[in-house]
Amino acid sequence: MTKTAEKVLLKGNHAIAKAAINAGCQCYFGYPITPQNEIGEYLSVEMPNRGRVFLQAESEIAAINMLLGAAATGTRAMTSSSSLAIALMQEGISYIAADNIPAVVVSVMRAGPALGYIFPSQGDYFQTVKGGGNGDYKVLTLAPSNVQEMIDYTYKAFHLAHKYRTIVFLLADGLLGQMMEPAVLYDYPYEDIDNSSWALDGAKDRPGRWIGSIHRSEEVLERKVLELFAKYDVIKQNEVEYETMLTDDAEILITAFGSVARIAKAAIKKAREAGIKAGLFRPISLWPFPTEELNKMARGKKIVLDIEMNMGQMVEDVKIAVNGEAKVEFFGRPAGFYFTPDEIFEEIKKVMEGLK
């Protein structure tokens, strides 16, 4: 139960797979797609070694529904995939959300639209946070920015999924999935959560249980959705997570998530050396988005510069959060190219020049 375990050089995708095993994940279902194949490959060996389930599904559509079935029995289960294949899962995601089923989905973003290519990308912020499935539901989304956090937030994803009986996404990208970095694989730090009050395991000495989303009465359907959103309110109160760096005296506040945030940190250090008071606000929970926290942080800042590896997605939530407290600008480029710290530093300089 300690972090004193030794540091090891770990690939991001392997870190997720190892953390899933430590978190007690009993079933993994998935279909191959780059850049996340190492997760399935690793688990195909290590899950059966532990008497657990690894099953290569015939499609991502099958995989998400196998996950639905396994997780409906209260079993800790997950799938992993990427972008266009996460798109295929959206119907199942909506069902899992509506059904209050605890499930973990790892999304290692690649470049789109459509087939695009396997380069890292942040083009699926909307897909994850705004949902591609039908109806009113939310996806609790955690965005790590280094290999250590792939472990931390895989653990947290399993914990939150079961704590709230909800679907949780770990949203990474090809850079984080493919890179190696020293990290500590400590034990799963959360308590087991009792699911005996709802899980399907055969109606023995109790009435049958039904996990489903069809409600033929307007009143019942409305009540179910309101209950879902009451749960989301609790999640919003408890689970907002973000990181800040050098924000106290900052004149320019950079907002960025995931792998871009780590690059932005280096750019901010450069800016500080050049006498520009720059700071970072990094949402870690993309939903629930740290709206109030960012609003407070933006007060008194000259400008908020949102940086993403896409054409502008999170910036919409940033603008809602900032809500006029400061001007919001966006700097992004579509997937396939990585920002360099210099490139972001130059943009910071340009934006600050523009304020004069």
Place this chain on the structure above:
Amino acid sequence: MTVKEASIIISGYGGQGVLFIGMAISNCAMDENKYVTWMPSYGAEMRGGTANCTVVIANDEVASPYQTNPDYVIALNAQSVEKFEMKIKSGGTLIVNSSLYKGHEKRTDINYVYIPANEIAAKIGEIKCANVVMLSAFIEKTKIVKIESLKKVIRNVITASKAKLLEINELAIQKGSEYIRLPICN
């Protein structure tokens, strides 16, 4: 704190073990409590027969594991020289496996180091060790990590059951670093 960062691209044919030596130097850096990232090229390049990885070693969290303009390139074959020679940062260094590259130097603002790694490895009796010869020469030249760390990492990676392989790799480390210390390289 001023961020000091060294970026290294290691490139060669698939099968020359470029990813392996990338991981080896990353482990060295980790053992020396430095920040380090290792990033492979993946996808089309992988399928095209060449492979490369980028290693960044720093005294603070590495910003970007991917670098378009590295400080150092370790090129194990001719294609790798052609691909990366023009991308090296001014003042940077290109370490060339001269057994497989006989071209002319295209730049005057970077340093060139030539290691006949295949010949050295062949003399040891294991051509596959050319990668370790190259890495050892690189470490000896740049001192980014310690040669002792490399020896330790190699000992950890190669299990006791493969004593002969370990011996050969240790010899490769020795010969690579010795070659750098020869007068022609300085």
Place this chain on the structure above:
Amino acid sequence: METLVFQKPKSIHKDCKVTFCPGCDHGVAIRIIAEVLDEMNIADKTIVVSSIGCSVFLNDYYNLDIVEAPHGRAMAVATGVKRAKPDKLVFTYQGDGDFASIGLGESMHAISRGEKVTAICINNTNYGMTGGQMAPTTILGQKTTTTVNGRDAEVQGYPIKICEMASTCEGAAFVARCSLDSSKEIENTKRMIRKAFESQLAGQGASVIEILSTCPTNWKLSPQESHERIRKELYPVFPLGIYKEKTSKQV
């Protein structure tokens, strides 16, 4: 003298009211499955996967653990349930559209993997719930709301034959087609369901029970005429019988 009372099976909610159209065979199928579960005394270790179509309302009837699958995905959901809980009896209850049209991929793959689950597929040769459109099993010449002149092989192709197809899968352990058009066939269907469940519990592989069923509302026939149609028009296209039966030796 003992008084025999016609009772609901224990696996059926005491207060349930059947909401299917008059003459629809769904109610019969649902009841005999419950009877089999009671007779085998396995209701408390059963997890049911419901599907989309008229079959979606299973939870109104069964006092059992049920999970609803998205349209066509019942066999994938059943795979997840069974892999997570290998000691449970897991069966899907699907229509022919769910099983053999939108869900054909999931169905055939689960059967090919030899998932130890049972698919119970109600084949009424049309999409009942949405108003009687063409189904994968609509027979040539059959009029539906999307084949108003009758299904034409040149235009809509041929009906899919579930049992014939499923029985080609090596993972299939027990595959049978049956009907509910007479008390004799109802009894036989019950026997087939029981065989399928026994095969599953014996770990032999996947089992499929296709049940030819009526849809009087959309067929625009009376209940009696509907059963007559099954015998006259469907039997020749979809012959009843056991299509595959692995003996324990073959396992």
